[in-house]
Amino acid sequence: MTLAAWNEAADQLTAPGALFAWSIQEVNGVPVRVFDNAPSSLRDLFAGTAAHGDADYLVFRDERVSYAEAHRQVRALASWLATHGGVNQGDRVAISMRNYPEWIIAYWATISMGAVVVGMNAWWTPAEMAYGLDDSAPNALLIDGERWERLAAIDNHPEIPVVVTRRSEDLPEDVIRWADTVADPDPPALPDVAIDPDDDLCVFYTSGTTGFPKGAVMTHRAAVHNVMNMGFYSSTLGMINEREPIPQGEKDQPAGLVCVPLFHVTGCNCYLHPTTTVGGKLVLMYRWDATEALKLIDAERPSTLAAVPAMSREIVLHPDFDRYDTTSLGSLGGGGSPLHPDLVDKISRSIPSGNPGTGYGLTETSGVVTMNVGAIYRDKPTTVGPPLPTVEAKVVDDDGAELPSGQPGELLVRSPIVIRGYLNKPEATAEAIVDGWLHTGDVAVIDEDGFIAIVDRAKDLVIRGGENIACAEVENAIYQHDAVAEAIVFAVPDERLGEVPGAAVVLRSGGDLDADGLRAHLDGRLAPYKIPAHIWFLTTPLPRNASGKYLKREVRDELLSP
Template sequence: MHYRELKEAWSELTAPGAPFEVVEIPVRGNMIRMFKNAPPSVRELWLSTAAYGDRDYLVYDQDRLTYAQAHAQVNAIAAWLFEQGVKPGDRVAIAMRNYPEWLLIYWACVSTGVAAVGMNAWWVTDEMEYALQDSAPKVIFADAERLARILERPSMTGGAKVVAVRTEAPTGVIPYAEVIAGGGAMPEVSVDPDADACIFYTSGTTGVPKGAQLTHRGCIANLLNMGFSAQVQGLAVAKATGVAPNPAAAPIPAGLLTTPLFHVTANNCGAYATTAAGGKLVLMYRWDAGEALRLIKREKITAMSGVPTMARELINHPDFETTDTSSLMTLGGGGAQLPPDLVGKIDGQVKTARPNTGYGMTETSGIITAVSADFFVDKPESCGPAMPSFEVKCVDDDGETVPPGQVGELWVKGAPVIKGYINRPEATAESITDGWLHTGDVARIDEDGFIFIVDRKKDMVLRGGENVYCAEVEAAIFRHPSVAEATVFGAPDERLGEEVGAAVVLRPGMELTADELRDHLGGLLARHKIPRYIWFLNDPLPRNASGKFLKRQLRETLKPEAAA
C-alpha cells in the first residue's frame, strides 16, 4: 500500500506556504494546532457561497432553493433576529426535523455571532424543557411536533419568542413567513473565532445532557480537516500510481443528508463540506433506503454518508441493482465504526463509489480521523489517521502516554476541541485536561499513524450512531417505584450495532411487565433510549468488590431471546 507516499503527500500539503499549512497558536491558555490559512469564522464561509448564485442548494421533497434564494432568506432571518434584540453571544434554538429552514436559520445565527442551539428532535417534553432552560435561547424556531411539546408546557420557553416553521402559528407564536417577509441585509458584525458557533447536546453520563460549545475556529478547522483528508489521500495515490486526478472532471457535489442536523455528522461534516464547495444538499423526511435510492438517481447524488446500517440497507435493498447509482463517488458513514465486511461490500458492489469513514465526536466539532478508498480497503478495521489540526496520544489510567502500538484511552488536542459544556464547569474539567480532550474511547495507533478503536471506556451504548448513556436510562428506570436494582448496557444488534438492554430486579412483592416499564420510560426519555431488551431477574445483580454492577458479565450471559 501507499503509506510512504501518504507521508510524503502529508508533508507537502501541511508545509510552510502550502494550502494546509499548520501552525501552533495560543487558545484558552494552551498552544494548539490550527490551519494558518483558515478563515476566522463561519461567517466568512457562508458569505463566500453567495458567489454560487443560481446553483441548486437545498432540495426537500418538491422544494428547491438556489444559493441566491437561500442567501435572501438567511439575510432576512439575521436582520429579523437583530430587530428582536438578539445580539452576538446570544443563543437561538432550532427544534425541528431536517427541513431546509433548519440550515437557513443556522447560517443566519453563525453569520452574526449568535450561537445556534441544536435541539434533538427526538426529545420528549422533559428533555426539551431541560435543554431550553439550560441554554436560555432568546428565540426558538420549532416545527409542528416540537411546537406541540412547547405548548404542552409553555413555561419551558423561559419567555423566549417562538417561531412556527411549516405549521400554523397559534396565538402568541410568530409564523416563519413573518420572519422572512421583511427581507433585509445581513447585519455587519465581527465574529470572534472563539465565540460559540453552536451548542449541540450530548447525552450525559450523569443522567442529563450536556451542551457542548463548538466554536467558530473549531467548526472551520473541521471543514479544512475534511478537505485535507480528500486531498492527501488522492495525492498519495497519484504519487504511487503516476496517474494524477483531474479536478476539472469532478462534478459539482450533491450530498444526501440522511442523519439529523442537530448532530455534527450531518451538520459540521455533511452540510459544511457540500456548502463550502457550492454543492447541492438533498434532505429526507426520515431515513428510507428505497427513497434514498430514488433520490440518488433523481438528484445525481455524489456522496451519501450516514450511520453504517444505512449503507448496508442501501446496497441490500431489492431496488439497488436496478437503480442508476453511477453518480455516487463516496459511500460510507460515521457515528459508529463501519464493520470490515461492509467496507469490502461497498467497494465491490457500488461500481463508482469508494468507501469512506470518519471517527469523531460532538466534542471535536466533527472528525478526528478520516480514511477512504484504497487505504480503508487495506485497513478496514481502522478509522484512519488523525487530521493535521490534532495532536493525539493513548494514555493509561494515570494519564501517562503508553508506548506506540499499545492500547490506552485516546486523548486529542487541537482547534476543533470544544470550549467546554455550558453551565457545567466540573464536567468540562473532567473531560478536558490542559487542552487534551479525553475521548472515552480505548484505542491503539499503528506504525503508519492509523488509529484503531478497540473498546469504549465510557458507560455508553452506541445505537445506530446515537450515543445513549447508560446512567441516563438507569436514572429513568429507577423513577419507577417497583424497581429495586437496574443496570443498562449495550446488546449486540446486527442492524444498529447495539441496542439498549436493561437487567432489572423488582422490589419484593412488586409486579411489573416490560411494556409497563417502557410506558413509564416513554414519558421521560426519547424513544431510541428506551431498552429494546429487558431482563427481569430474581437474584440480585452481580457486583464487583467496589459495588459496581458487572455489566460485561450480564452482557455475556443474558441472551436477547430470553428478554422481555
C-alpha cells in the same frame, strides 16, 4: 505503496506556504496546531457561497432553494431576529425541528449575525426540551409544528419569541409564522459584526454518563478547522488517485444526501459545512427510508451520503439495489458508530465507483479526528485512520502515562477542534479537558503507522445508529417504577443499528412488571430511541464488585452468550 503515496501527498499539502500549512499557536493558553490560511469565522466561509447564485443549494421533496434565495432568506431572518426578536451578537437562538430547509437557513442566519445556535435534539420529549431550554437560555426559538406541540406541553416554558414553521393549522393568532420572518424581498445586509475565531458558534447536546445532557460549546475556529481538515483529506485522496475519477460534466456540482440529523456534528459540521463551502447541493430526507434514499441517489446524483453505517448496509443490501443508478457515489460508509469490516467488502463489491469510508470523531471534537477512505481503508479496515493535520492524539494508561504504539489505552486528543467546554458545567469541563487534552473515553490503539483503532468504550454509553444514549439516564427512568429494585442498562449488538440499549432488571419482592409494562412506563419519560429493545428480568441480585458497583460487563456477557 498506497501508504507511502499518502504520506508524500500529505507532506506536500502541509508544507510551508501550502494551502494546508500549519503552525503551533497558543489558543486559550493551549499550544495547538492551527492552519495558517484558516478564515476567521464560519460566517466568512458562508459569505463566499453567494457567488454560486442560482445553483441549487437545498432540495427537499419537491422544493428547491438556490444559493441566491438562501442568502436572501438568511439576511431577512437575521434582520428579523435583530429587529423583532431582540437577538444581539453573543445571544443564543435555539433550533428545534426536523431536517427542513428552514433548519439550515436558521443556522446560517444565527451564526452570521454573531449569535450562537443551540441545536436541540428533535427526538426530545417535552421534559427533555424543557431541560435544554432552561440550560441554554436562548433569546429566541425557531421550531417546526411537531416540536411546537411538545413545547405547548411544557409548563412555564420561557417567554421568548417562538417562530413556527411547517404548521398552518391550529396556530394561535399571536404565534409568529416563519413565512413572515423571511418575507422581505430585499432585506438589508447582514449585521456588521466582528467575530473572533474563538467566539462561540454553536451548542450541541451530547449524552453524558451522569444521565443529564451536556451542552458542548463549539467555536468558529473549531468548525473552520474541521472543514479544512476534511478538505485536506479530500485533497490528499485526489493526489494519490486511488480510483479513476467519476466522469462529471463541466456544470455538475458536488452533492450530498443528508440522512442524519442536522443537530449533530455528523450532519452539521461534517456535511452541511463542507458541502456548502464548495457550493454543493444538499438533498434532505424527511426520515430515513432506504428505498427513498436509492431513488434520491438515482435522481439527484450525490457523491456522498451523510449516513451511519446501518444506513449504508441497508442501501447495499436492498433487494432493489440494482434497479437504481448509484454510480455517482464517490464514497459510502458512515460515522457515529463503527463500520464493521464485512461492510467494507460489501461496499467495494456493490458500488465499484464508491470507496468505502469511515471516520472517528465526537461532539466534543466539533467533527472528525480521523478519516479513512478507499484503498487505505481496505488495507486497514479495523482502523479509523490517522489523525488529521491539526489533531494530536495519544493513548495513556490509568495513571496518564503515554503508551507506546500497539498498546491499548484511553485516547486523548489535542486540537483547535476541541470544544471550549460544557455549558454551565465547569466541573465536567475540567474533568474532560486537562491541559488542553480531551479525554475521549474511548480505548484505542495507535499502530506503527499512526493509524488509530478504537477497541473499546470507557464511557457508559450505547451508540444506537449514531445516537448516544447515556445508560445512567435510562437506568434513572427505570428506577422511577415502584416495582424495580435493581437495574442496569448496556449495549446489545444489533446488525442494523450497531447497538441498541438492553436492560437487566431485578424486581422488588412482590413486584409485578413485564417488558411491555416497563416500556409503557418509559414512554414519555424517554425519547423512543432510548427505550430498551431487550429487557431481561432476573431473579437474583445483580453482581457487584468490592466497591459496590454493578458488574455490567459480566452480566451483559452472560445474557448475550449463545
